[in-house]
Amino acid sequence: MSILPETMKAVVAHGPEDYRVEEVPTPRAGRDEVVIKVEACGICGSDLKAYHGSAMYWGGEDPWMKAPVVPGHEFYGVVAELGEGAAEKHGLKVGDRVTTDQINPCGKCKFCTTGKYWMCDIHNIYGFQKDVAEGAMAEYMKFSSTARIYKITDGVTAEEAALVExxxxxxxxxxxxxxxxxxxxxxxxxxxxxxxxxxxxxxxxxxxxxxxxxxxxxxxxxxxxxxxxxxxxxxxxxxxxxxxxxxxxxxxxxxxxxxxxxxxxxxxxxxxxxxxxxxxxxxxxxxxxxxxxxxxxxxxxxxxSHLGPYTYPVAIDLFERKLLTAEGIVTHSFKVEEFAEAMEMAHHPEAIKVLLKP
Structure with missing residues (x-):
């Protein structure tokens, strides 16, 4: 088991247009869980809509976005800590480059038990629900025991890895x-x-x-x-x-x-x-x-069309074989503490994919 810092820098969403860079506790891996050191997290169009208070995220008495939460669902990183049983369950070791589906499936509902996990009834998505699905706009991030984790092969560049999701x-x-x-x-x-x-x-x-x-x-x-x-x-x-x-x-x-x-x-x-x-x-x-x-x-x-079920290995393989590229798509990158500047750039006509790189 690796030694992680007690705290880390993270973007924390408290409400519409109330996102703050804070020092928060570093997540730790429980049984079958994995903690990664985040290498990159993309700012998605849905992140922009959530930031600006779209009703689909913040509307109603029980909004889908559960604050305070660390946002970010386009990510990859390096395995930093493996909980008990995680190495065997997921076939991983510390240092592996990995990503996972943006959905954190419950593993128990009708959709999960019939292989339709991307339509999970509970539907927790990393970066939108506090505690159960914290996102990757941070130095570290935790994958749950039910996560479907994918190794990113050596031939995939850092920018391509950031585009896998x-x-x-x-x-x-x-x-x-x-x-x-x-x-x-x-x-x-x-x-x-x-x-x-x-x-x-x-x-x-x-x-x-x-x-x-x-x-x-x-x-x-x-x-x-x-x-x-x-x-x-x-x-x-x-x-x-x-x-x-x-x-x-x-x-x-x-x-x-x-x-x-x-x-x-x-x-x-x-x-x-x-x-x-x-x-x-x-x-x-x-x-x-x-x-x-x-x-x-x-x-x-x-x-x-919703999410990317069973397609992460396809995307990784096509990048590995150089049939796909990130060239021209990834345009800017910022540190976590530069979140405000990153969001401003994400709205700029010259930007396409803006990354946070802790």
């Missing part, structure tokens, strides 16, 4: 899209998740991959990573371009990863009859649309 989510989304060789695929949103998806969709070799975003820098990165056509809907008629490209029919697959309500209505108009609409985004507010388009007018196949 979003890439795993992107793998699941692209799998849900069931992309075929003859498909015209439209991806709305070229943020971190979108740019991960671009690379994965390109590996599927569809007929055409069209990427939409309002940020020209992100469109340029998308083009470099495999997009055939990039469109800024604020400057061009994206729906007309896609319709013209497809003899007026519309795209075969539409993946919504913009996080903006207009991405939904745009996609429903842009997609062909009998198309596949994949919804990935987390929205800050409710989205209203005409549902008759889904049934009566187009008979669409609507598929949701």
């Amino acid at each position: 979003p890439m795993a989510c992107a793998v699941h989304t692209v799998q849900r899209a069931s992309i075929e060789f003859e498909d015209v695929v439209v991806l709305a949103g070229a943020g971190t998740l979108g740019l991960c998806m671009v690379q994965l969709i390109a590996l599927k070799t569809p007929k055409k991959l069209v990427v939409l975003d309002l940020n020209e820098k992100r469109l340029a990165v998308a083009k470099k990573l495999g997009a055939d056509i990039v469109i800024n809907p604020a400057k061009e008629d994206a729906i007309k371009i896609v319709k013209d490209l497809t003899d007026g029919y519309g795209c075969d697959v539409y993946i919504e990863a913009s996080g903006h309500p207009s991405g939904v209505t745009q996609g429903l108009e842009m997609i062909r009859r009998l198309g596949r609409f994949i919804e990935f985004s987390v929205f800050g507010s409710e989205v209203t649309t005409d549902w008759s388009v889904i049934g009566d007018r187009k008979e669409l196949d609507i598929r949701g």
Whole structure:
């Protein structure tokens, strides 16, 4: 068992726009638990929504986000302490580079016991629930006894390792899209998740991959990573371009990863009859649309995508084989104590993925 410091620096969320860098007790590993020294933690779009007080995190008498809590669910680190039985259960030793699913499954509910752990009924996510699922915006972090832990191989760079969680989510989304060789695929949103998806969709070799975003820098990165056509809907008629490209029919697959309500209505108009609409985004507010388009007018196949079940090994392997890259996606990094500056940069148009590196 390694010797850990008694306290550590951590970002602690106390409420909307009340996040503080504090000295807190270092977590210790109980039976079957693992403590890692955090190497990097990404700031996700959902972290920004939570920071600004989105009702989906803070709303109601019993909000989903349980403060005070250390946020951060995109992470990797080095094993620093193994609780009793953890080495055998998880196949680990001190010094291994590892990550885990962002969900901390209960292991007991209907979904967990039938292999659908990413839909766990309790649904604790690292970085959102105090005590049971503290996150990684800290020097150290604890994985629970029910965590699904993955070793990160030596050929994966530090920046790639920091992208394993979003890439795993992107793998699941692209799998849900069931992309075929003859498909015209439209991806709305070229943020971190979108740019991960671009690379994965390109590996599927569809007929055409069209990427939409309002940020020209992100469109340029998308083009470099495999997009055939990039469109800024604020400057061009994206729906007309896609319709013209497809003899007026519309795209075969539409993946919504913009996080903006207009991405939904745009996609429903842009997609062909009998198309596949994949919804990935987390929205800050409710989205209203005409549902008759889904049934009566187009008979669409609507598929949701949540987290990255069983896909972390896939993401790690694709990074290891150099079929994926973090180049152009990871743009900035800060220390934990520079959290305020990191959050400010995360809102900047020039930034894509901002990391905290303790």
